Amino acid sequence: MIDRVVFFITHSFNDLRVNKQRTLFALLCIAAGVAAMVSLQTLGVMINDTLTGSLQESNRGDLRIHPESEYAWPGFIESDLEDSFAESAFTRRGVAAMQTWFDENYPGSVVTYRQPLEGAFAGWSAFIPERGTVKSFIWNFLIEADTYPVYGKVRSFDGLTLNEMLQAPTDIVLGENLAEDLEAQVGDTLRLSGASQDFTVRGIVPTDTESGFRNSADGFLAGLFGFYYLDVSAVQFFEDTTPGQASELYVRLGDPSKVDEAQERVEAFKRNAISTDSTTDLREQNAVISDQVDDMVVIMGLVSLLIGGIGIVNTMLVIVSRRTTEIAVLKTLGVQPGEVTLLFLVEAIIMGILGGFLGVLGGWGLAYLTKGVAENFLGQSLVFTPAIAPAVNGYVVGVAITMIFGFLPTLAAGQVRPALVLRPSEAIIPQAGRLSAFVALVALILVLSLVAQGLLGDLLDDVPYIDTITPAIGVVYGVLMALALIAADIIDRRKRRGRPWLGHAVSWLVTLAVLTGGGALVGQAIPALLLVTIAFVVVGYLYVLFWLIIWAAGGGRFREIWPGVLVLLLPALWPLIPVLIVILLPVWALGRLIQRVMFVDFRIAMRGMLATKGRGATTLLALVIGIFTLSVITMLVDTITSAFEDLLNDAAGGDVVVFTSMPSTETITRLRDKLESERDLLDGYAVIASFDGNLSDYRDVSQNRNINIRMYESIDGRDLDSNLPKLTFTQGRNLDPARDNEADTEGYWPVVVQTKDPYSEESLFPYDDVEVGDIMTFQVQSSDTGRRTPVMFKVVGVAEGAGLWAGSDSRLYAPLAAFEGIEPSNVAAVLDVPKSNMRELRVSLMDVPGTFALETRYLNDLVNQIVDQFTSFPILVAALALFTGGFVIANSVALSTMERRREIGVMKAVGLQRERVLGMLLLEHSLTGIIGGLIGVGISFVILALMLYYMFQGELGDRLPYGIALTLMGVCVVISLVAAIASVWTASGEKPLNTLRYE
Amino acid sequence: MSTNGQYVVQTVDVSKDLALGQVMVHALRGVTLNVKAGEFLGVIGPSGSGKSTLLGLIGGLDTPTTGQVFIDGEDITNLTERELTRIRNEKIGFVFQFFNLVPTLTALQNVALPIRFARHRKFDPTGRAMELLTLLEVDDRANHRPNQLSGGQQQRVAIARALANNPPLLMCDEPTGNLDTVSGALVMQALHDVNEEMGTTIIMVTHDMDIASQAHRVISLVDGRIADDIDPRSAAQMTAMNLLREERGLE
Structure with missing residues (x-):
């Protein structure tokens, strides 16, 4: 046995080495999928590490005390906290009383606070007259410089502390993000909206001093828009702000281990007016955020990996189809069908192992490169670490997915008839026995569900009726598998005359019972079965749809699809029929017309596309998933921001607003x-x-x-x-x-x-x-x-x-x-x-005096920034999906070019120049790109148009982002061409004699 | 039906219908054939006469539509794919016109292949492979891949591979069809050596009458039926065969 396994491995390595180009593209497919997953999970780990880092610094203290709700914002709290707190907790006297209380009960504690500027737009915009730079919607932190923060030190890039920088009421310290926008230097004079005095920049501190999830929403917004520090003594320059009116208090306890007790006692003072956040609360909140980030990256990574899986299916199918004679020879020599399947499966596993390894390295690289996007999303700097857990995770899942997706084609390998060796001219892509293929497919779904379950954990537990749905799905799968196996056995018995039936009838019943019960148990244990089933159904529908679209676009003949049309007898597909008719008929008519009127090269390109509809459909699947996600996000963002800009100008009546403070x-x-x-x-x-x-x-x-x-x-x-x-x-x-x-x-x-x-x-x-x-x-x-x-x-x-x-x-x-x-x-x-x-x-x-000019485009910038922040991560994920899709396309093109070397040889043998052959092949692949673009961008365009129709009641004309749609279509074509050029270039340069003799 | 122990191959009224597109072709029509142990049988016939189909049925690569096939006394007609594979591994060796060596394996690995996949291993794979390569005088090319070998060398490696498990029956499909005259002669010599020294029964399908005439016995197939069954060493029978050849347009 070991001898055979060694042979399988050696043989697989030999095959991979001899077919270098094919191996390379297949490995890239796997690597791209794994890289997408590893990079997202690595980012997730980096985010988690940051969230669970120094809790006391993140919370700005052991305890953070703030008003309970928006109705209890500073100024609204007028009653006492307790007898010992003569005034509101959020006034200057309240803070002092709080300090006294903590001194008595928790000796060694320090209380400080932060207050916001109040009044219309006070301190919201900054302007540096000598540079002419302005930034609006910035965040202010008025602090007691000698006590803030109670944990850690805020230091400028020059190494100065806040206390050292904020010596006078007119001193200001800027966050690096604000300083960059204002092009500010230490020593510059700066004017704030609503202030009666100008300020002097005394220092610049790193952005993540205040940004990120620390300090709740304030920190988040500070990171987004920029922030500055003023000493609380600067309040005198702003008309509507009451000195000492705090928004949050921060407490460092003499003994931090008593944080829970202190929190309980503080909250008991005034249950309805204040709320507190302790380091314990923060730890719990961060755990929730971590889990959510984990769930998100796992799901998105899995999508990328599934796209990569399409590449694996294609590659293994081609490997098997090109080696049918070899398989037939092996079977002639006495290699059993199961062993042939195993041989190819070993090859798939080796590709999974190698591709997974490349993917891990690529994933870390991607995580390093895309760290900035995650930082933008979080508003917090992240430390890159090549984390081991995501790498192992991605690697194992990558190999598993490769095995799972590679299995069906390798099953086909086992089905090759040995007689083929005598008639090689009849070599066709082997079709796995339909019934055994069906059983294998169901088994694949179950195995894939198991992998998905390992990744998703308890994510699906909250889905309503999940405890009923997945066992029911399991039962359906069990029954289907049993029926297929029984049918296969009946056919086999009929073929082999004179065998007894009774014993088999009993075994059929047992099979039915075992598989049905087993299916229910599997469904009970694996809730992910629901997700994987839905994914398979959706992907199946899309595959059929894309297959038909390629047929229609190529102006195919009806006889090519009539067996497929029978599928439409399934009631589940009936809702699709009108959609298919609406889409397919015009496309088909156009395709037929083009077939008649276009030049010959174009027609040959279209026929080339028609000849490989199956692979074309998988290529489109990979392309459309990525481009659709990307286009929905980018077009939606563009529409929202441009609509907002228009609305803002219309409502204000101009593009600049001048505020006054008096x-x-x-x-x-x-x-x-x-x-x-x-x-x-x-x-x-x-x-x-x-x-x-x-x-x-x-x-x-x-x-x-x-x-x-x-x-x-x-x-x-x-x-x-x-x-x-x-x-x-x-x-x-x-x-x-x-x-x-x-x-x-x-x-x-x-x-x-x-x-x-x-x-x-x-x-x-x-x-x-x-x-x-x-x-x-x-x-x-x-x-x-x-x-x-x-x-x-x-x-x-x-x-x-x-x-x-x-x-x-x-x-x-x-x-x-x-x-x-x-x-x-x-x-x-x-x-x-x-x-x-x-x-x-x-x-x-x-x-x-006191005037401040604000361009409405800054309001728009505000919206843009918020939208950018929240869409940066989804865009990254969509781009990663497209990145994976790109490799799948490259692989598909390489495979189809390999299969068509003979055809290329014939074209050159009858006198076509290399350039012309190259042109035809590139034309064929750009057609695929155009179709992919039309579908992906088209669907998102329709969705967007419908949304806009309901939002703006028909005023669509100037809001639809035609430019972006066209650009994305171009992206599709470019991706297809770039993916095609490498293999097509080599193939078109091949000598015709070589291809005709050896193919 | 009982079988006679002296026959390695027996076919009883074997027919095979093949579907070519919409058309049903009767590739073989009631062929009954007995091949004795140690016999060297040549099968000739024009294209489409059913030679390869007969080879496939005897070799357990395909199953007949009607009739029975016995190999070494065992009825293989209704065997499962798994059982047929075992028969091919243990009892039948194959030599093809286009050699069909596994391109990614060396000559030695190719020859060792059937031994590695034998259910009951009788030989040490590498030792036996080297022994056979030496017998066929290609041992100096043992570590070369097929694309590094000449056609004649490839075919001798293929013969070595076919003999790996010491099968009683060797099936050859146009073994010299893709070779020049010198290489063809070397391959035929090798087959004769195997037949005489190892006692292996050989069934050889060929277009070439000169090659066929080197067999002990020649049958010609026409339209799926056995038209002639002669001893090429008999001058009268050969003359009659040559006349028939000219009449039917054979080489």
Whole structure:
């Protein structure tokens, strides 16, 4: 036996060595799949290591104390925590009281805090005048520099601590991500939105000082947008921020082992107002995140490996088909069918072992190269480690998948009839006996489920009715296997005349019972059976679909597919029939037309494609999975961001918003004067002031009733000459500068109402029923004296949507002239500014104190960044799937070229130049690429169009990303061509005599 | 049906129908043939006469549509694929026109192959292989792969491989058909040596009457039936055969 195994191994190695090119492509297929899986799992391990690193530093203390919910945010907590805490925990006095309490109960403890800037856009944007750089939506951390953080030290790149850098209230320390965007250097002067003083940059600290999952959402956003530190003494330069109003407290305990007890006691103070996070909580949370990351990478890695598996099936099929004569000879010499199967299986296993090894190395390499993407996703730096567990995992699974996928073709090898050796001209690809192939296929599903189960663990346990579904599937498989085996036995008995039947009938019943029961038990034990079954069904459907599409695109004849059409008798396939007809008929008609009218090379290329429909279908499968995922993500991202940009500009009425930190009528005047003086730099502008007040009376004209109401509301007054919001009106009209700059004869000012609340997106009373002509009376409050002035408005327009825009949260706007003599609560301006004039305008606006210009494209950048962050990892995974698919395609092309060496030889023998043969082969493969692109990109395009239709009610034209769709199609063609060129180039250069003599 | 122990091969009213596309071809029609132990039988006939089909049936590569085939007294007609494989390994050696050596194995490994897969191993694979290669005078090429050997050398290696398990029957399908005259003569000499020295029964299918005439007995197949059964050493029978050859357009 050992002698035979040694022979199998030697023979397999010989075969792999002799057929170098074929071996190389097959190994790359396996390696790509394993590499995708190993790289994703290695990234997962890196993420886990980071999450479970220093918990005290990640938590910023043994205990982190913060308000319970958004309603208990700083400023809302006014009651005491306990008698000993005279004030709220989140005020300066509260912090001091907390320190006292901890000193008494846990001696040696340190309490510090962090506070946010408050008020509209305070500290949200930074501008360095001397460099003209600006960054918006940045994150601020106001800290007590001598105590923050309580664990570890924050150090700048120059080695200075926060305490050393933040000496004066105007000192600022930047995160590296913000410093890079601002091109900031230590010593630069920096202006923050809403601040009455400029700051000096004293140091730059690494981004991961605050970014990442540590510090909860703050850290995440800090990593995303950039952040800076100020000492809490800087609060004096910001109007709306109360000194010492903390958002979070951090406690270092004298004895960290008492963290759970301390947490319990602190939480007991005020159950509904505060919540705490201890290092214990963080450990548990991180364990959950780790598990989720693990699950995600396992599933995605498995997909890549399955794509690689397609390559294995192709390779083994070709290996077997090209060696039918050799197999027949072996069988003639007395090698049993099972031994032939084993021989080829050993070869597949060797390929799995070698390919898996390459894949592990490649996976580590990929993990190292794609570390940045995972860092972007997490907002946290990761340390690369060539982790062993993912490598072993990927390796074992890779070899297993290779074995499993290689098994069916090798089973076919065992079925080759030895008589073939006498008639080699009749050599055809051996078909495994249909019944035994079916049994083997079911067995494959079971084995694959076992592998998948090992990877997925308890991931599927939460699927409803899983305990019933998978045993039922197992029973179905068991029955099918038993019936196939019984049928095979009956056929065999009939062939071999005169054998007894009775004993066999008993064995059939036993087989049926055992396999049915066994199937139920397997289903019970392996929930992954559900996933693998679904995957097989989906892949099976896709295979049939792609096969038919290739047939249709090549303008194939009906007789080539009629056995396949019988499959459509299965009721499960009936829903597909209309889809097939809609897709296939036009494609087929086009294919037939092309066959008639196109030049001969094109027709030969199409016939080449038609001749290898099976392999073409698997190639498409590999290509489409990758390109579909990639295109869905990229096109969706592009559409969302461009739609958001449009909406933002329309709602704001301009592409730049100027904020001011000192709202007053004087600011309105100064701002308007300044903008007027810089008219040359602007395409248009409008000053907008927000006024607070109460809606006191509402007259519903259509119902002819008065409603007494007392509702807090804010209303915008704006210049009408330009930059009005571009809204969709359901009734009435927008404001008109020609007639709306004064009250009408009855003393009513015109007002436009947007019906939905900007936060809840709901239309609440009285806006749920607002109509043109309705009359509103506002008691508008002057922000300096608090005096209320009644102003009456008549609704002239009702628009869709919510009124939230960059400067205000009001849903009403009226002419600014209506508010004469009333001090506003907020002053801003919207402008249209050519990009080239922005820098000059910023410098000019510095003359108006407290102003800050924000381009709406920065808001868009914000959305882009968030979208990028959340899509970076899926894009990476899709790209890895495509990467694997690329190798599968290369393998397919190499195999089909190898099979067609004789055909190529004949073409050259009848006088075709090498270039022409090369052109035809490349044309054939680019056709495959085009079809793959059309399917993959096309499906995502349709999905996107449907989504947009429901989101934007038909305004699709300018939102569909045609450019990206075309680019992705191009990517498909390029991948196909690149994958093809190596093998096609060599094959087309072969001397015809060689191929004709030896093939 | 009883068998006679002196026959290594017996076919009884054997027929074989083959499906070629939509058409059913009667490749053999009721062939009854007895081959004695130690006999050297030549089978001739034009293309499509059923030579290879007969070879396949006797060699256990295929099963007859009707009739029975006995090898060494054992009815192989209804044997399973597994049992047939064992028969081929132990009782039959094959030599093909295109040599059909396994291209990735050396001459020595090729010859040792049937011994390695024998259910009851009678020989040491390497020792026996070397012994046979020496017998066939290709031992100096033992560690070369098929593509490094001449046609004649390849065929002698193939004969050595066929003899590996010392089978009582050697089936040769056009053994000189792909060789030049000198190599062909060497191969025929080797077959004669094997037949005489080892007592191996040989059935050789060929187109070449000169090659066939070196056998002890020649049968000619026409349209799936045995048309003639002669002793080539008889001058009268050979003259009659040559006349028939010309008439039927044989080489």
